[in-house]
Amino acid sequence: SQQGEEDPQALSIQEGENATMNCSYKTSINNLQWYRQNSGRGLVHLILIRSNEREKHSGRLRVTLDTSKKSSSLLITASRAADTASYFCATGVTGGGNKLTFGTGTQLKVEL
Amino acid sequence: DAGVIQSPRHEVTEMGQEVTLRCKPISGHNSLFWYRQTMMRGLELLIYFNNNVPIDDSGMPEDRFSAKMPNASFSTLKIQPSEPRDSAVYFCASSLMAGVPYEQYFGPGTRLTVT
Numbered sequence: 001s002q003q004g005e006e007d008p009q010a011l012s013i014q015e016g017e018n019a020t021m022n023c024s025y026k027t028s029i030n031n032l033q034w035y036r037q038n039s040g041r042g043l044v045h046l047i048l049i050r051s052n053e054r055e056k057h058s059g060r061l062r063v064t065l066d067t068s069k070k071s072s073s074l075l076i077t078a079s080r081a082a083d084t085a086s087y088f089c090a091t092g093v094t095g096g097g098n099k100l101t102f103g104t105g106t107q108l109k110v111e112l
Numbered sequence: 113d114a115g116v117i118q119s120p121r122h123e124v125t126e127m128g129q130e131v132t133l134r135c136k137p138i139s140g141h142n143s144l145f146w147y148r149q150t151m152m153r154g155l156e157l158l159i160y161f162n163n164n165v166p167i168d169d170s171g172m173p174e175d176r177f178s179a180k181m182p183n184a185s186f187s188t189l190k191i192q193p194s195e196p197r198d199s200a201v202y203f204c205a206s207s208l209m210a211g212v213p214y215e216q217y218f219g220p221g222t223r224l225t226v227t
Contacts, residue, residue, distance in 0.1 A: 030213060031213035033213075033215060033216075035218075041220060041221075042116075042203055042205075042218035042219055042220050042221050043155075043203070043205075043216075043218045044218070045215035045216065045217070048213060048214075048215055050213060088155065092213050097143060097160070097162055097167060097209055098143045098145075098160075098207040098208075098209055098213070098214055098216065099145075099157065099160055099167075099168065100157075100216060101157070102147075102154065102155040102157075103154075104154050105154065105155075
């Protein structure tokens, strides 16, 4: 079963604009991760945020986590055409080892 | 490191045939995961291993599916007999189990088509 639901399912923006994707989940977690998948490729890890963290940055990426609302957001600033991909959130739970439950994904299209 | 290696990259087979997918995890990683991705069901975890031992196989759809990890550098996912509904992209991922949350590294996937 899928733990996370991404919103929106699809997003189309112009190059240079910011892209925001949201993820909601159902159970308590100990970490949340974001992955990118280019068409026809495997998933690539972007960023990991632990349950005791509220915000994390990596380059043009900013992730927030609100455990009280069971939600996270991924912000990509100054988007580029190369950012076109599907983005997935994934959650891990205490005692689950490194097992992750992936969401349904957001398809981002960045147009020139 | 070459990353996670999967073979074959593409497999086309007829219904009823046996299919074996192979995975070589990143050296030093001690967790290995098999996923299936379809448009309808998204990315599903089938089974995962820690230190070559299967920990959770609750995602394996039915007895036609089996997975093994005979050593730290090799795993197989077998479907016997295959059915058209098994058509999907199958991913293998590996990770380091070190007591703290850690990212997973995915292979390029095997695109399976069962006719």
